[in-house]
Amino acid sequence: MSKRRQRSTGGAVRRTPSSYRDPSERVVYIATEGPKTEQDYVILLNQVYGRKKGFRLHFCPHPDRNGLRPKEVVETVIEAARGSDAEMWALFDRDSGDKTPHDIRDAMRLAAEKGVQVALSHPSFELWLLLHFQQHSSPEGGLNATVIDRLRRHPDADGFAGYDTQSGDRGKGLGGARGQALLGREEIAVRNARSLVRQCLHPHGGCSARDLTVGRIPAEGESYEDWTRRTGHAPGCDPAERDPSADVWRLLVSLGIVTVKA
Numbered sequence: 607m608s609k610r611r612q613r614s615t616g617g618a619v620r621r622t623p624s625s626y627r628d629p630s631e632r633v634v635y636i637a638t639e640g641p642k643t644e645q646d647y648v649i650l651l652n653q654v655y656g657r658k659k660g661f662r663l664h665f666c667p668h669p670d671r672n673g674l675r676p677k678e679v680v681e682t683v684i685e686a687a688r689g690s691d692a693e694m695w696a697l698f699d700r701d702s703g704d705k706t707p708h709d710i711r712d713a714m715r716l717a718a719e720k721g722v723q724v725a726l727s728h729p730s731f732e733l734w735l736l737l738h739f740q741q742h743s744s745p746e747g748g749l750n751a752t753v754i755d756r757l758r759r760h761p762d763a764d765g766f767a768g769y770d771t772q773s774g775d776r777g778k779g780l781g782g783a784r785g786q787a788l789l790g791r792e793e794i795a796v797r798n799a800r801s802l803v804r805q806c807l808h809p810h811g812g813c814s815a816r817d818l819t820v821g822r823i824p825a826e827g828e829s830y831e832d833w834t835r836r837t838g839h840a841p842g843c844d845p846a847e848r849d850p851s852a853d854v855w856r857l858l859v860s861l862g863i864v865t866v867k868a
Contacts, residue, residue, distance in 0.1 A: 633690075634861070637666040637683035639674050639698035644731055646780035651863070654789060659862045664692075674698070676705065676713030684720050693823075694721065695857055700728035700846060702748025707846035714845050718833035721823045723860070725853040726837075726845055732757055732769075734852040737798040738791040739763050743805055745849040753850075763787055796864045799855035803838040806848055812840030815866075818856070 638644035648665045656662055666686040668674070674682065676698040683694045696717055700710060710726070717724045727733055730750035736742055739760045746752055757766050765783030768776060780788070788795075800815035815838040823836070831841035837853060839845070858864045 634693045635687040641668040643778045710846045728851045734854045738795040796855040799852040808843040
C-alpha cells in the first residue's frame with residue numbers, strides 16, 4: 607500500500623500550500639450557505655487569481671436554492687471532498703433571523719472534527735463585501751440591514767446601489783460592476799477583517815489575528831480548542847458572539863491572494 611493511501615485511511619492530514627509540488631494540483635473544495643452571492647465570489651476568485659496563484663476552487667453543488675443550515679454546509683463540503691485529501695472550507699453566516707447560537711456551535715465542532723476550515727461571517731457575508739470599502743466595527747446583533755444599507759450607499763461600491771432589491775443576478779449577484787469594484791481592494795478588506803478579530807468582545811480576551819497559521823489541519827480528530835486558535839479567536843470564544851466578524855480573510859491569505867505580516 608502506498609504512503610498516500612495509508613495517509614488517507616486513518617490519521618490523514620489536510621495538505622498545506624507548500625506540500626503541493628505542482629501548484630496546479632491544488633484543489634480547494636468550498637461549500638457555502640447561500641447559493642448566489644458566495645458562489646459568484648468563488649467564481650470571481652477562480653477567474654482572476656486561480657491560474658496566477660496556482661489554485662482551483664471547487665464550488666460544491668448547492669442542494670437547496672433557499673440556502674443551507676450551517677451544519678449542512680459543513681456536511682456538504684465533507685461529502686464533496688470524500689476520497690480526496692483536498693482542502694475543505696465552509697462559508698456561512700451568523701444571521702440571527704434564521705439561526706440559533708446552537709446551530710453555529712454545532713457546525714463549528716463538526717468542522718473541527720473533520721478538518722474543515724470555516725469562514726464565519728457575523729452578521730452576514732455582506733459584511734465581508736463592505737470591508738472592501740470601509741471598516742465596520744459596530745455590533746449588529748446578527749442582523750444585516752445596516753451592513754447592506756452601508757454597502758449600497760458607499761460611493762466606491764459601484765453597482766451595489768440596488769443590491770438585494772431585485773431578483774436574479776441583479777439582486778445578490780456579483781457580476782459586472784460589483785465584482786470589478788471588489789478587485790484590487792482585497793488587502794483593505796483583509797486588514798479591516800483582521801482588526802475585527804483584535805476587537806472581539808470575548809470577555810477573557812486573547813483574540814488576535816497575529817501569528818496565525820494556514821498549515822496542516824488533521825482530517826480527523828483535532829481538538830476544538832486547537833482548531834479555534836486557527837481563527838485567531840481564543841479557545842473559549844463563543845463563535846455566535848463574535849459580533850461583528852468576517853473570517854473570509856483567512857481564505858484569501860491561505861490562497862496567497864493577500865500576504866499579511868505577523
